[in-house]
Amino acid sequence: NHIGKTLSEWDTRFIPKVISLMKDSSYLRVLGGRPLLYVFGAIDAGYFGNKNGITEANELQKFKEAITRLRTAGNQSGLNPYIVWMYTNENTTRQELGLDALGGYTMSSHTTVHNQPYNNLLSDNVSRWATLESSGAPYIPTLNVGWDYRPKLARARNSGMLGATYLPATTQELENAFRTLISYVENHKATIPSQTALIYAWNEYAEGGWLSPMWQGGNERLDTLRLVRNNPIPVPPSITPINRPDIIQLRL
Numbered sequence: 001n002h003i004g005k006t007l008s009e010w011d012t013r014f015i016p017k018v019i020s021l022m023k024d025s026s027y028l029r030v031l032g033g034r035p036l037l038y039v040f041g042a043i044d045a046g047y048f049g050n051k052n053g054i055t056e057a058n059e060l061q062k063f064k065e066a067i068t069r070l071r072t073a074g075n076q077s078g079l080n081p082y083i084v085w086m087y088t089n090e091n092t093t094r095q096e097l098g099l100d101a102l103g104g105y106t107m108s109s110h111t112t113v114h115n116q117p118y119n120n121l122l123s124d125n126v127s128r129w130a131t132l133e134s135s136g137a138p139y140i141p142t143l144n145v146g147w148d149y150r151p152k153l154a155r156a157r158n159s160g161m162l163g164a165t166y167l168p169a170t171t172q173e174l175e176n177a178f179r180t181l182i183s184y185v186e187n188h189k190a191t192i193p194s195q196t197a198l199i200y201a202w203n204e205y206a207e208g209g210w211l212s213p214m215w216q217g218g219n220e221r222l223d224t225l226r227l228v229r230n231n232p233i234p235v236p237p238s239i240t241p242i243n244r245p246d247i248i249q250l251r252l
Helices: 007-022 057-076 091-097 118-135 148-154 173-186 219-232
Strands: 034-039 082-085 143-144 198-200
Touching: 007 034, 007 057, 034 148, 057 091, 082 091, 118 173, 143 173, 173 219, 198 219
Parallel strands: 034 082, 143 198
Antiparallel strands: none
């Protein structure tokens, strides 16, 4: 959503950049070699009518054309990208655009209850995964390692941000969350054919989600993830999804 805000720029700037990245041997691939691409913030890129959703058919058509051009370029390079639409409740739009799967950048709750324990956030995530599962669409689950956007409220443009916030996770809570995510993905091969997941986030410091090393804690979070990957267990501690109709995908 930062380059390629017109079809012309999409052709001359965005597609060449993305294709060059996908050709790199270190680029993440799924399903036997398909480069993985997440589409997020497209509603800000000039293709759709406004931030509240798709409001004009011609705007949707423009973006569909952009995706088609990207796919064509990818296929011509032998890449066949696997493209994920990062809005959990828009499967119809995903299908219209010809995208491969649903996902979400963050999967927190839309309540206004602050300072909830981290396990409530994990339960919210599990609830969102269940919603995606029930849609029948291919999807990629997202795990929040945190969510507290309040530092961003100091900037006027972020004053409209809302939703629940959660206390930082302990090391044990994160280990449990990572095991829950991995077990879930492995047990849903039919609807998660990519057998991958997204962790929110690497460095969203102002929104309370990070995996990166910190002055306090050092590499603790990365070490915990590495521990889980190297020492899997069959069944993680049970997490009960929270059944709340107010849980929706936040668009920030």
